[in-house]
Amino acid sequence: xxxxxxxxxHLGRRAFLGAGLSAVSLxxxxxxxxxxxxxxxxxxxxxxxxxxxxxxxxxxxxxxxxAPTQIDLAGxxxxxxxxxxxxxxxxxxxxxxxxxxxxQNDLPTATSVHWHGLALRNDMDGVxxxxxxAIAAGKDFTYDFIAPHPGTYWFHPHVGVQLDRGLYGALxxxxxxxxxxxxxxxxVILDDWLDGVTSTPDKILKxxxxxxxxxxxxxxxxGNMLMGARSALLGGDAGDVFYPxxxxxxxxxxxxxxxxxxxxxxxxxxLINAGSDTAFRVALGGxxxxxxxxxxxxxxxxxxxSVLIGMGERYDVVTTLRDGVFPFxxxxxxxxxxxxxxxxxxxxxxxxxxxxxxxxxxxVGTASKLSSSPEVQLAARNTxxxxxxxxTGSMMKYDWAINGRRFDGKNPxxxxxxxxAGERVxxxxxxxxxxxxxxxxxxxxxxxxxxxxxxxxxxxxxxxTLRVAFDADNPGRWVAHCHNIYHAESGMMSVVAYQx
Numbered sequence: 301x302x303x304x305x306x307x308x309x310h311l312g313r314r315a316f317l318g319a320g321l322s323a324v325s326l327x328x329x330x331x332x333x334x335x336x337x338x339x340x341x342x343x344x345x346x347x348x349x350x351x352x353x354x355x356x357x358x359x360x361x362x363x364x365x366x367a368p369t370q371i372d373l374a375g376x377x378x379x380x381x382x383x384x385x386x387x388x389x390x391x392x393x394x395x396x397x398x399x400x401x402x403x404q405n406d407l408p409t410a411t412s413v414h415w416h417g418l419a420l421r422n423d424m425d426g427v428x429x430x431x432x433x434a435i436a437a438g439k440d441f442t443y444d445f446i447a448p449h450p451g452t453y454w455f456h457p458h459v460g461v462q463l464d465r466g467l468y469g470a471l472x473x474x475x476x477x478x479x480x481x482x483x484x485x486x487x488v489i490l491d492d493w494l495d496g497v498t499s500t501p502d503k504i505l506k507x508x509x510x511x512x513x514x515x516x517x518x519x520x521x522x523g524n525m526l527m528g529a530r531s532a533l534l535g536g537d538a539g540d541v542f543y544p545x546x547x548x549x550x551x552x553x554x555x556x557x558x559x560x561x562x563x564x565x566x567x568x569x570x571l572i573n574a575g576s577d578t579a580f581r582v583a584l585g586g587x588x589x590x591x592x593x594x595x596x597x598x599x600x601x602x603x604x605x606s607v608l609i610g611m612g613e614r615y616d617v618v619t620t621l622r623d624g625v626f627p628f629x630x631x632x633x634x635x636x637x638x639x640x641x642x643x644x645x646x647x648x649x650x651x652x653x654x655x656x657x658x659x660x661x662x663x664v665g666t667a668s669k670l671s672s673s674p675e676v677q678l679a680a681r682n683t684x685x686x687x688x689x690x691x692t693g694s695m696m697k698y699d700w701a702i703n704g705r706r707f708d709g710k711n712p713x714x715x716x717x718x719x720x721a722g723e724r725v726x727x728x729x730x731x732x733x734x735x736x737x738x739x740x741x742x743x744x745x746x747x748x749x750x751x752x753x754x755x756x757x758x759x760x761x762x763x764x765t766l767r768v769a770f771d772a773d774n775p776g777r778w779v780a781h782c783h784n785i786y787h788a789e790s791g792m793m794s795v796v797a798y799q800x
Contacts, residue, residue, distance in 0.1 A: 336718060336799040338777065341423040341431040343800065345721065345775040350421040355446040356396040364388065364413065366457075366467060367406035371496075373545065374554035378496030381407055381465040386550040387489045387574070388455075388469025395450040395473050401443045403435060410434035413443060414458040415471060416612060417596055417756045419743055420445045422776025427458045427742065430712050430777050430795060434459055449745075450475035451596020452570040452614040454489070463785045464494070464501035464576040466550075472570065473596070480592055482568040482618055486559050490571070490609070490630045490639055492543040492578040493552075499524050501576070501785075508540060508786055511698045531634030533608055533664065534579060534736040535761035538634025540695060540786060541577040546632055546639035553640035553653035563623035563645045568592075570616050573609045576785040579633040579738075579759070582607045583659035584643060585626045585651070589617040591665050597745060597754035598673040604665035605658075608633065610738035612757040612783035615665070627651045631660055670753045677754075678747045678769060684723035685772075689780060689794060690730040691737055691760065698790055700733075700782065706791025707781070715794040719772040727780075728767045729760045736761050737787065741796070743778040746770035757783055772798065 339345050364383045371378055371386050380386065393399055405411050412434050414426035424445040428434035435441045453471040456463050470487045495501060504524050529538040545552045561567065569589075573580055583589070583606035590601050593616035607615050625648040630639035640653040693700035700706070705715045719725050727746060729739045740757040746768035747754050760766045781793035 338718065339775050339798045339800045341425070341776050343775070345798070345800070346422045349775055350446060353446040353448050354396070355398055356394065358394070358397045360391070360393040360397055360399050362391055362399065362401040363404065364401055365404040365406060366411050368408070369466070371466065371550065373493070373497070374552045376497075380495045381462065381467050383467060383469060386466035390470045390472055390487055391455070392472045392474065393447055394476050395447060398444065398446050402440055403443065404440045405435045405437055408437055410436050411457050411459050411462060411467070413455050415443070415453065415455050416740075417451070417453040417614070418471070419448055419745060419774050422743060422774070422778070425742055425776075425778070427779050429709060430779055447473045449473065449596060450478075451593060452572065452616055453596055454572050454574060454614070456574065461501035461505050461576070461785050461789050464504070466495070468574045470570070470572055480568065480618070482566045484561060484565055485568045485570065487570045488572065488641075489549055490573050490575060490580050490582070491547040492541070492575040492632065493545050493547050494524065494541070494543050497544045504541060505786055505789060508698050509790065511696055526635070529634040531579075533581070533666070534633060534759070535763070537695070537735045537762070538579070539577045540784070543578065543632070543635070543637070546578070546630065546637060548628065548630060548639040548641040551641070553638065556641045556653070558642040558644055559628070560644050561621055563621060565621045565645070566618060567621060568616060568618050570614065571607065571609055572614050573611050575611050577611070578635060579608060579610045580630040580639065581633050581660055581664065582609060582630045583657050584619060584628050585655070585657045585659060586622055586624070587619045587626065587659070589619050589665070591670060592616050592618055594667060594670060594753040595745065595755040595757060597676050599753050600671045600673055602665065602670060603663070605662035606660050607665040610757065610759045610783070612738055612740050621645050624648045625650050627655050627657055629657045629660065667748060667753055667755060667758060671751050672747060672753050677751060678771065681724050683726045683769070685719055686726045686728070687717045687719070687796065688728045688730055689739070690732055691782070691792065692732050693787070693790070693792065694733060695735065700787040700790045700792035702780075702792055702794040705794070707793035712795055713797070717794065717796050718799050719796060720799050721772055721775050723772045724769060725772055726767055726769050728765055729758070730765045731760045731762055734762045737792065738783040739766075739780065740783045741770070741778065741780045743774045743776065744770045
């Protein structure tokens, strides 16, 4: 299969990228006349879908400058890449508003920005080479799209393993008719960090790609390759990579962020896992967390003591703050370390980062324990199409793949499933590996079975199958992949494309 060369056409300030894209251009699967033609990222169907979103007309202009930078980690200066700070300042707008984000690439290599979780127009999804050409070093690109749904989202690159640097930030889409009652809000981004401390993400990928040459004892590592990290919640192996520190809003445990408020305040905490190889178990000492949203969509509120959050997932929780100083702990699941912050509402001695937080061992909130709010449940209807994505590979060979094919960036349509607009699709993630995978579908929100939550990123445990459903209502070409960035970059990615 030959993928046409990408070129850029400028229409005002907006660039439509693709296979020599015009508004009605199509590309057919080569060498097979019986196969359906596929909608391109800039096809008429994509443009029509954007018009149908009926935005407010309000435009939020943002400039993101991707560049090498230095950050302070508790007195240690490290080199990394960022959008000016780690994390980037929060980007905020209301549902229906248009985001116009000019990305200036001052990195030494090409990059892009993916708007994680948004069911946005396909040509703005930021996935080279599927939806656009990468933004070359020294160039800029303007992402211009309507933000359709309220919720907690985020943005990050979709080129190589750049995610494991500091190129990320929160994207908050407010609901003009917000039904949730709360007094304050705290946006919390969790991250596993090694860039500039022990290695670089590219070196880590090269190290991992060699595979595991031998077994390992619990907690042992070779270089940055982690062996024996175990978690019962994750079904066994917890991760591949050793990280020297874990960050909460860009700060390590030795220099924690402090959220200051008053007793009795009802706080909405928007949790985002921007990590690359780490799930976090999150708790606020002395408090109950009520989960109200998962991946931007409301759920039936449910009380827990802690929350398990995989890479790419987001959970909104609400809690009423007590009087004192409390530890906010993001335990790196199975890795025996944690991110740490403080919540202060009164006088008192701040707890140490290694404080024991009992809530971490009590009721743990997971997607399987949640139900979608009735107003966002998918309408009952028959399934029109079934797609199976079988997850394969191992740490031993580091040959992660979907349906036996490792994703090829030079020929991205080699790993392909197709849908028709308007179909109800059942998507099955079949995990044949001995490790968990946080699977992410671009451009859509699906529903877990039996009235479960609406999500776009879900933990699939080893040896298990997760069947979800979505409506094919956002035409284009969309990737589905593991959000462990090292698994994705090694091949665990495929494409779901609309027929033209």
